[in-house]
Amino acid sequence: MRKRTFMATAAVAAAIALSPMALVAGGHLEKYNLLPDKPFAGTKLNILSVVTPQFDGLMLRDEEFTELTGIETEWTFIPFGSLQEKINAEGIAANGTFDVVNYLDSWGPPNAHWLKRIDELMARDGISMDRYPAAFARSAQYEGETLGFPLRAHPQLMFYRKDLIPEPPKSWDDVIRIGKELKETHPDIAPLALYYNNDGNRQNLFIWINFLWAAGADIFNEDGSAAWASPEGIQATKDYIELHTVHQVTNPNSLAFVEQDARQSFMQGNSAMIPVWWWAYSGFYNPESSTLTKDQVAFTGMPSYQGKTKTYAISMPFSISTYSQNQDAAWEFLKWLSNPEMDKANAIEREVAGKPIVNNVVTHISSLQDADVNAANDGIQAAAWESLKESDIMPQIPEWPEIGDILSAAIAEAAAGGDVETLMKDAAERADKVLRRAGRL
Known part of the structure; x- marks a missing residue:
């Protein structure tokens, strides 16, 4: 040898x-x-x-x-x-x-x-x-x-029940409108499966970041400090959270959902829309894992926010x-x-x-x-x-897992009814402490 x-x-x-x-x-x-x-x-x-x-x-x-x-x-x-x-x-x-x-x-x-x-x-x-x-x-x-x-x-795509939704949503305003209509016509099916749970893998940031980037905000400033507590970032976060707390178009269990739970909700016919990774498509109509048929499942691009679409890739x-x-x-x-x-x-x-x-x-x-x-x-x-074509990735720095956990906890608490602005500003302050400790600020 x-x-x-x-x-x-x-x-x-x-x-x-x-x-x-x-x-x-x-x-x-x-x-x-x-x-x-x-x-x-x-x-x-x-x-x-x-x-x-x-x-x-x-x-x-x-x-x-x-x-x-x-x-x-x-x-x-x-x-x-x-x-x-x-x-x-x-x-x-x-x-x-x-x-x-x-x-x-x-x-x-x-x-x-x-x-x-x-x-x-x-x-x-x-x-x-x-x-x-x-x-x-x-x-x-x-x-x-x-x-x-x-x-x-x-990449991220929006999957939806085409037997319930004839025209796919092009914007998050469309998602809200369609969701409210579905609550009237199909009250037994939640309009949207989201995942706000602080699961340790930072999954509740995956859709939030679409809102943040489309609003022109970002995770970090040019000097390396936390940027999400800007006025634009705060408003984008509020709009993401309000899908659940104000508009109530999300599955009632979204606070406890991780991504897998949201996918299961869609596959079991309990939710009509889900923004998620493209790999999930085949499972959505696989008879071994889903109650849906291929004729019921469709996909489209991620909805725009404030007229712009920028998505997260992984x-x-x-x-x-x-x-x-x-x-x-x-x-x-x-x-x-x-x-x-x-x-x-x-x-x-x-x-x-x-x-x-x-x-x-x-x-x-x-x-x-x-x-x-x-x-x-x-x-x-x-x-x-x-x-x-309009995608980006999470920050590639060694401190990101720790900072991402801080953000994920703030998002979960906000979705449970906490004050968005207070939580996001506090998260930014805590993140800056991490960055200073690492010598990045």
Whole structure:
């Protein structure tokens, strides 16, 4: 084993000695930009991934990767609710148990010290982050450097019951109007499923931030201080909260709902509209999880606020651990895993290695605009592409989880009847203390 590892290292050193132009223009790279001559044959990679049909589809295809490179893989799948704790434990242990790890983008900055920068490798092998929508690309970067590839990434869409709502809402005013009409015509169905619960994953910020950005407000000022307590930010927050407290078009259980609860409410026919990630679409009409049929479910872009639409995008990148003893082999794996051909195939093929796979998630611009991908998924990628044109991500700073928790608690308390202005100003003061402690102010 030691001999094999040494020989692999020597072989790749010779390959890396070639200039980037020689590797790309000279045709020395193999399929999917892989290095020639299988320099890491015999290596075994351990992959940590969230549980999702999308990644099941990739895992079930990895025999191709082994055939092309001689590298074997072992996948460990973790439910999302347990993944952050697992990632934190890996960073603390620093033992390289996993060569490649999958994480939520906002967890990247606090763990950036042990995630490998890949910009030089991308330049060497002719790969550009321009293949992704701008928000997706930024979500896998930290302080101008690339930590990995955003292989699971989501725009927001508004899903609605088209058997109850003939014309989709274009604005949040439309949502309120439609909601009040539904309360008259279908009092047994809540108009809108939202999630205000302070769940520890900051999910109640996901829709709020649409209001904030559309109002021209932001999370941080140019000097790094908290910005959401501006007059524009306060009003946007009030309007988000008043969907529940004043207009009462939300599901009565929205205070207790996390995102999964809201999705269940929609799938069980208890709510007529839900703003949520695009990946949820197939589950909304899956007879194993939903009471709805495909004919009842439709989607549209996120509603505008004050005449403007700006949405939140999120991703779950894959990165290489700097604690790994197999970093070069792991880079070969990332190139294969992220290639555009597989991105497309994984959203079109409904069976992989004999297992049914239903997945509409793609991350490449080419896939979002691809006619075959859209034909296989009812055009949801085209709707997502429109959403992504005006999207942004949460702040990529190590202090964000702590600051986001402060904001999330304030939002939950406001939705329960607390004074919005007082709560948001207090949250801003507490956030500034965190930032000063970190030396950012």
